[in-house]
Amino acid sequence: MHEDYVVRVVVEGTQVLGYVASSTRLVERARRLHRTTPVATAALGRALTLVGILGLTMKENQRISLQIECRGPLEGILVQGNAKGEVRGYVSQPWVILPSKEQGKLNVEDAVGAGSKLLVVKDLGFGEPYVGSITMPRGGIAYDLAYYFASSEQLPSACSAGVYVGKRGKVLSAGGFIIHTPSGTPLDVIDTLEENISRLGPVSHELFQGKTPEDITAFIFSGLPYRIVGKDPLRYRCRCSRRRAKNVLLLLGEKERQELFETQGKAEVHCAFCNRTYLFFPEDFAQGRQ
Template sequence: MGDFLISGTAADGCLRIIGAETTAAVNRAQSIHHAAPTAAAALGRVLTGAILMAKELKNDADRLTLQVKGRGPIGGITAVSRISTRNGAAGNLDGIFVKGYAENPYADLPLRASDGKLDVGGIVGKGFLSVILDLGLKEPYTGSVPLLSGEIAEDLSYYYAVSKQVPAAVSFGVLIDRDLSIRKAGGFLLQLLPGAPDKLITELEARISSMPSVTTLLNAGASMENILEDIAAGYAPDLSSKIPCAYSCDCSRTRMEQALCSIGKEELRRILEEDHGAEICCHFCGMKYQFSEKELESLL
């Protein structure tokens, strides 16, 4: 079975529950970018976060960008999610797509001495987490918070608390296999809705902290439905929506032409004079686009 996002509510509609299995998407990203283990784990967590947050999108043209810009060896990490809807109708969500890249996917660090786990916080470093939500309005919504740990999940939870003023519990995981492929990846996001008692998120966080990691559970055979139902046990969870998701880049020759135009006519003339053509490589999928001298001239 491929990747999917599952969502619903609990606690009489006071709690939104979103979970996603993202193993195939993270594997695809690692394959494209040839990411080292620690970099793959960091990139995979950001990709998973962008998939979970895609529930905020309403239309096919909407985009959500999750950026982590730290001063660690990996540099910046960017993931962009979009949706497809049945007949283009808002609310009829039938697919989620994500793409992403890291500035230095070859970055790697030794396992943490404290627990033997991948040092995602170390490879990310200190910096900022930003969310850009483009819903086709005059200006996109942008929110940014300092990174608390660089472990991504804790940082995203902090973003919801500070920028969105919504208490949330977030957990991500990427399990690297012995052959360096992605064995399991996934995560979940729990959000309090209006009317929820403040103690609810505290109770859920305590329950989550006592559980094995999300990838440990997935690797042991638990489904994301099982995990979410266990977390919300006693609060009558209703997981009513299940949507496929996948890694997919929507780059095109037209978009690359627009990128060339955006650098300005002076820079285009310089490229023409010095290189007599151009090659642009997509950051997200590695696709290369060749532009001849004549094609560049037509852009002036």
């Protein structure tokens, strides 16, 4: 299994930027953490792959989130990424089962639901975060993100993400790409990219067959003077800790915390991103104890 990483690409003489990712390991880790069914794995994996790419476009100490308020049975998806290539996320209903589409393709579109709401939240590290949103025309996530870029940021883009799940539920391959073609991009460049992308198979299948992000990049940008300008690792990493969990209980206030201990004898803080539960007892909050 290849390491997860993103290849960053520019097309000489233009403002075209491309990002091609492999994300198999991190999506499989998410599947194991959340015990997702295949269709939930595919939906969460697509979102994690895309937010991983977007996170690498942020500056240090900034992060970006994709939040989907699903009309379908998944109910909700939340994923986050940062400039270090660290991603985390979860799906509200990880045990959803839906009939597959033609040729056994997982039905992510119905699991998410056309008409769902996609929110893109950029925490730039100062003041209120920037929030953009759209009503998702399809529910497949990648196409909807491209629609968001075009309608909300006036940035024409091609987006793709896929997850290949084996018969036993394991993630066999996952990856995707985002290509930005800003206003003013020469039409012949756009035509070449569109033609190449139309001939490219699903990214997850290309990766499963042994292709690398560099191989896929070469195919997408064939016929163009492209240059790879960077290669960044991706990984699933949750930032929760016992100290942060304790701070959550401290924010409750002493009265509320005491009532919790009197009724239950303990307090639990559960992290939705990694499924870890932190247990606390009254003595953990004794005077002077860290």
